[in-house]
Amino acid sequence: MSVVLNFKSHLSDLFAQALREVAPEHADTAILIERPKQASHGDYACNLAMQLARPLRKSPRDIANALIAALPQSEAVAKVEIAGAGFINVFIATAAKQRAVHGVLAAGAGYGHVHVGQGRKVGVEFVSANPTGPLHVGHGRGAAVGDCLCNVLHAAGWNVTREFYYNDAGAQIDNLTLSVQLRCKGVTPDDPSWPESGYRGDYIMDVARSYMAKETVEADDQHITGKGDVNDAEAIRHFAVAYLRREQDLDLRAFQVEFDVFSLESALYTEGKVEATVQKLIASGHTYEQDAALWLRTTDFGDDKDRVMRKSDGGYTYFVPDVAYHHEKWKRGFVRVINEQGSDHHSTITRVRAGLQALDVGIPQGWPDYVLHQMVTVLKNGEEVKISKRAGSYVTLRDLIDEVGCDATRYFLAARSPDSQLVFDIDLAKSQSNDNPVYYIQYAHARIHAVLGQWGGDRQSLHQADVSPLSSEYETQLLQKMIDFPEVIERSAEELAPHLIAFYLKDLAADFHSYYNASRFLVEDEQVKLARLALIEALAQVLKNGLALLGVSAPEQM
16 A cells, blocks of 8 residues: 555545546636544545536536546545535545554655645745844744744745845934944933933943944954944944844844845945835836825725825835835745734835835735734743843843743744734743643653653664554544644645644644553554554654744753
């Protein structure tokens, strides 16, 4: 019997062949394979007959019968039934489920990967913090969600580019420059002359001290040496931005997040790309002059009102460089672009998309995609933590990593839907208990390795073990859960929802712990023993693969 690793995809192929025979003129009909809510309805269900009823002018049951008759033979399928008005329920052969164990062991780190992306280019921009201070926990959530999303998209067959966009121009950079300059002159935040919008964290003093010491900082492609001149605001600006870019990069490395591309907002201006985009928008006919300002007629593309592009003082509004930046992404060949940002960016979505449509260069509507995350509240000893000594007014990502470790920080920040507010409980994240989900999942992986270590046999031999004894309720549940992994990856990529991986792993760990508590593995019956060991070896691989998607380690000892 051949090994099937993705039953949903396998069934989709079978029904596609049957469709070409039954209704070749409708061969492009989307085939939806789903898991029924009730186990008695089979392992998978297909509503293709219902979809074809109207165009074929036949009853769904008649079409279902024809499709079943045309289904190619498959060792993976035990039986097929028609239910209700015309749903087709498919029951997977027990032996096919059991042999999935061998498939997982053979696939190893590649198990669960699917090919829906077909190698197409997708650019994912995330974090994209202003270089004005250390990364805070909100940036950390963006980093965790964005990086996990990249991992999931890669596992789904996309060619992924990770990108960080630095907003190194504008009022906040002016405030940073002034804050560092005042510190260089010996003025502190306690001084009455300190500007209300100035940055007060201790890190500003660190920047000023390094600048006055004429230190050299390296940040990606920049090598900047401090001049030590307290009156050279431009030199202070360049040094402060480079210094804080380096600090943010160190934060991200501690969080095990790396980027392929770094883009600078300032470069869009110095390279003339903002001005070129504005001229292209003017030429498109979607702009007009009013009140000494230049407006973009975004209402042509679904916005509730038109937006100012160039203010009366000659400066551009903040969405204009965003349009130029995304136009550059389009020219770089990305068929898909996804921006993971804080929910406060919601207002920019419509106007950026409108600007890209107004360019009339073939960019599809709804491009780019957005994943917006909500705020993070940090609790310790049951009370909210709001400030960090280093940052002055917020909890930094490094604070969390130092407190609970990288694994727990990544898991907790990625394990909930981005559109829901998140409470990060430091005490829970540090606890070694079943209430701590990351500990609970990692403990399942370590438990399996403890059993295999106690056995002491050749693990490679498990790849050929007879798995037919795997028939208990616990084993059947675990087999199905393991088989579901590719589908979870596909759905997670489709919905841009990496938290589904965390949900899946927690459920898989719970099923394993129940199996562990109810079963013995090192039994006298050699056939049963090897079958069970092969199953948990495969489960360990799935747990490890899933944790890797979240950027979390899979320890063999705890």
